[in-house]
Amino acid sequence: MDSTRIARSPQVDSVNLTQTSSEYKLRFVSLGGILGVTKNMYLYELYKGDQLQDIVIVDCGIGFPQDKALGVDFVIPDISYLKDKLSKVRAILLTHGHEDHISALPYHYTDLGEPPMYASRLTSAFIKNKFKETGQQPKINLVDFDQRYKFGGITAEFVRMTHSIPDTTHILIRTPAGNIYHGSDYKLDLTPPYGSPPDFYKITQFGHEGALCLMSDCLGTDREGLTLSENIVGQTFEDQMRKTKGKFIMSTFSSNISRIRQCVEAAKKFNRKVAFLGRSMKDNTAIAAEIGYLPELKTLLIRDDQVMKMAPNKVCLIVAGSQGQYNSALARLASQQHKFIAIKPGDAVVFSSDPIPGNENEVYSLIEDLVLLGADVVYSDVQEQLHASGHGSQEDIKFLARFVDPTYFIPIGGTIRHQRGYQNLMTDLGYKKDNVLLLDEGDTIIFEKKGARKGPKIPTKTIYVDAYGVGDVGSVILRDRQIISTDGMVVALVLLDVQNKLITKPSIVSRGFVFEKGEEKLMGEATKMIESVLIARGTQPLSVTTFKKQIADNLEQLFLESKGRKPLIVVEVIQI
Numbered sequence: 065m066d067s068t069r070i071a072r073s074p075q076v077d078s079v080n081l082t083q084t085s086s087e088y089k090l091r092f093v094s095l096g097g098i099l100g101v102t103k104n105m106y107l108y109e110l111y112k113g114d115q116l117q118d119i120v121i122v123d124c125g126i127g128f129p130q131d132k133a134l135g136v137d138f139v140i141p142d143i144s145y146l147k148d149k150l151s152k153v154r155a156i157l158l159t160h161g162h163e164d165h166i167s168a169l170p171y172h173y174t175d176l177g178e179p180p181m182y183a184s185r186l187t188s189a190f191i192k193n194k195f196k197e198t199g200q201q202p203k204i205n206l207v208d209f210d211q212r213y214k215f216g217g218i219t220a221e222f223v224r225m226t227h228s229i230p231d232t233t234h235i236l237i238r239t240p241a242g243n244i245y246h247g248s249d250y251k252l253d254l255t256p257p258y259g260s261p262p263d264f265y266k267i268t269q270f271g272h273e274g275a276l277c278l279m280s281d282c283l284g285t286d287r288e289g290l291t292l293s294e295n296i297v298g299q300t301f302e303d304q305m306r307k308t309k310g311k312f313i314m315s316t317f318s319s320n321i322s323r324i325r326q327c328v329e330a331a332k333k334f335n336r337k338v339a340f341l342g343r344s345m346k347d348n349t350a351i352a353a354e355i356g357y358l359p360e361l362k363t364l365l366i367r368d369d370q371v372m373k374m375a376p377n378k379v380c381l382i383v384a385g386s387q388g389q390y391n392s393a394l395a396r397l398a399s400q401q402h403k404f405i406a407i408k409p410g411d412a413v414v415f416s417s418d419p420i421p422g423n424e425n426e427v428y429s430l431i432e433d434l435v436l437l438g439a440d441v442v443y444s445d446v447q448e449q450l451h452a453s454g455h456g457s458q459e460d461i462k463f464l465a466r467f468v469d470p471t472y473f474i475p476i477g478g479t480i481r482h483q484r485g486y487q488n489l490m491t492d493l494g495y496k497k498d499n500v501l502l503l504d505e506g507d508t509i510i511f512e513k514k515g516a517r518k519g520p521k522i523p524t525k526t527i528y529v530d531a532y533g534v535g536d537v538g539s540v541i542l543r544d545r546q547i548i549s550t551d552g553m554v555v556a557l558v559l560l561d562v563q564n565k566l567i568t569k570p571s572i573v574s575r576g577f578v579f580e581k582g583e584e585k586l587m588g589e590a591t592k593m594i595e596s597v598l599i600a601r602g603t604q605p606l607s608v609t610t611f612k613k614q615i616a617d618n619l620e621q622l623f624l625e626s627k628g629r630k631p632l633i634v635v636e637v638i639q640i
Contacts, residue, residue: 088112088217090241090511091519092277096127096141098476098503099483101283101420102164103127104248105141106476109152110217110239118216119149121156121179122235122246124172125164126529128422140168142524143175150177154215157222158183159248160232161190162319170198171529182207184222184231186321189351207233209263223270224263226253228294228320228454230357236266242276242511245468249281249477251291251456252463257298258322258357267467275470276511280461282475285485287457294452297416298326304442305334310376310410312336313439315386315394316417318344320454321352323416324382328359331380337366341405342384342393349382368404376410386417388426398433409438418444418453461489472516473500474509552577552631554623556615558594560639567640570594577623577631586626593618608637 089111097104104123109116126138146153156179158166169181169191180203183191188204195202207222219238226232227249237244245267254261284291305312312331316323324345331338338361340346352358371379385392394413396402407413413434419427434441456464465473473495475486487500501509501516508519554574559567572587594615612635619633 087513088240090239090244092244092279092474092509092511093145093522094476094503094505094507095143095145095522095524096505097123097125097164098474098505098507099478099480100127100505101477101479103139103141103168104165104477105143105168106246106279107146108218108237108239108244110241112217116149116152118154118218119146119152120154120215120218120220120237121176123159123165123248124156124168125162126167127164128420138167138529140171140527140529142527143172145522145524146176153177153179154218155179155213155220156181157220157235158187158191159235159246160184160227160229161187162229162249162317165248166191167194169202170194170200173200173202178203180205182213182220182222184233185355186229186231186352186357187233189355190319190348193347193351212238221266223266224260225250226256226259226262226294227251228317228322228452230259230321234267236270241513243270243273244511245270245275245278245280245470247278247280247464247468249283249454250460250464251284251454252460253291253293253295255293255295256322257295257326264467267464271468271470275468277472277474277509277516278465278468278470279474279476280464280486281455282461282478282482282486284453284455284457285461285475285478285482285489287453288459289457290459291455291457292452294322294326297323297452298330301327301330301414301416302333304412304414305330305336305380308377308410308412308440310408310412311371311379311381313381313383313397313407313411313413314416315383315413316415317386318342318348318384320417321348321357324349324352325358327380327382327416328361328364332359332364334380336378336380337370337374338364338380338382339366339368339371340382341368341397341402345382345384345393368402371405376408381405385430386415386427387420387423388430395430398430398437400437407434407437407439410440411438412440412442415441415443458489461486462493465490465493465495471499472509472511474503475500552629553634554590554619554631555634555636556590556594556619558598558615558635558637560637562639564598564639566595566598574631577627577629586623589626590619590622593622608639612637 091109093107095105104125106122108120110118126140128138153176158181182205184207188206191204209222209224212219212221217240221236222233223236225234235246237246252262314327328338340349349358353361383394385394397407431441473490475483483502487497490500491497506522506524508522510517510519552575554577557571561567570591572590574583597614597618615635616633620630624630
């Protein structure tokens with residue numbers, strides 16, 4: 065497909081920039097991922113004077129809620145800013161196949177106007193799988209690393225990079241306003257077990273052209289040295305498998321195909337059959353095997369229901385749920401809820417991933433549960449080289465900075481401390497502190513020939529996704545769920561006749577608020593209070609809304625004074 069034909073007919077949109085001229089400007093917009101590690105989505109907007117010409121989107125991923133107990137599955141970027149600019153969206157470029165970079169696509173693709181997507185082979189396969197349930201047929205172009213793609217006035221070129229998933233790329237963006245290196249998640253792995261090492265020649269050539277800004281993954285700024293090669297993990301699997309007398313259970317991200325492949329090859333060497341546990345693990349490994357990223361599995365694979373029928377030392381389980389996710393395959397094993405498989409003494413459970421910031425409590429709780437079952441649990445705190453991070457450490461970050469040698473830097477994909485750490489690393493290299501731009505979600509930077517400046521902030525909100533839909537969970541619902549989780553819930557049902565008199569005593573039911581022993585007396589007091597409110601009204605006209613609010617307020621005060629708690633109170637008034 066000729067990418068020059070993709071660009072849509074230009075239309076004129078105005079934007080409120082403080083300077084208006086015929087010169088080109090490039091505006092960088094973060095809709096997610098700049099601060100908070102996940103939910104990556106970035107915009108590159110080319111302007112001629114004050115007229116928007118072209119938009120290229122890089123990545124479109126999901127994030128995870130801070131409080132996992134409120135029924136929210138994940139969060140996705142807010143794209144409302146793009147609603148009136150869809151005619152200028154030329155393409156979506158995907159850097160790699162991790163959830164936080166591609167998994168919001170099925171939710172936003174139609175609303176974005178179904179622009180063409182560009183991705184590497186494995187990334188493309190994962191995206192297609194994401195769209196299966198939607199019935200959509202996304203336009204995905206397999207990237208050619210020797211080609212430059214033109215999207216209006218923006219040119220993009222993909223460069224091979226290494227991470228914790230094969231087929232990871234960085235993107236070289238060329239515009240009339242300057243050249244940008246988009247460096248999402250990476251490490252400089254010179255000896256990856258599968259695939260190619262980073263294309264240092266192309267990276268340095270881009271730097272020699274003159275780079276205006278480097279967007280760089282900053283998650284590893286608190287680790288000294290270089291990040292270990294993925295290669296070291298395979299030997300660790302073999303060493304652990306050799307001394308494990310029971311089932312060998314390895315848990316990692318289901319998208320970490322390189323890690324999974326090394327475990328499969330170790331199992332093959334020790335004559336262990338392999339079972340994949342968890343939907344995402346089964347789906348991703350099936351995709352990877354289909355396109356040749358995993359070895360032949362037909363003679364190696366067994367079903368879940370065959371595991372306990374085999375000698376424990378002949379079994380290897382590769383399991384999703386290394387981040388302690390609720391109801392994941394590993395969580396079900398730890399809670400003894402798996403239909404076919406049980407953890408036994410002598411089994412080894414190997415965590416081949418480090419906790420994502422914010423997931424530490426869930427992971428360590430899971431480890432405790434597994435230890436209680438008698439498993440030998442091995443994780444990075446007690447055993448080195450179980451996991452090689454996919455993110456570059458300080459020296460990786462410095463090398464990329466030197467290769468690209470830009471005027472400006474924007475750290476992405478980390479927390480505030482990682483951003484600060486990145487800024488310190490760049491100043492140590494001799495770059496100006498003011499040229500390392502620390503941004504938050506919705507912040508914008510305008511690049512011009514004369515330099516870079518902060519642009520107007522784009523308002524964004526958190527879009528929650530749960531089992532019932534997208535965006536149905538708002539702040540009020542989350543507040544109510546929070547109250548229910550801590551203080552419980554009370555429902556009061558009041559039946560009135562046409563004259564607004566009680567037909568029967570009010571019915572009050574509580575859940576998660578008080579124990580049964582203390583409930584009868586307290587609910588009796590609550591019933592009397594409702595009756596008194598109605599009696600006090602006398603013959604005055606009844607406003608149901610006002611009546612419900614008055615009852616709720618009075619109940620809240622009663623419960624607070626008697627129990628020191630404020631449950632969620634729902635009052636229903638039915639007039640018959």
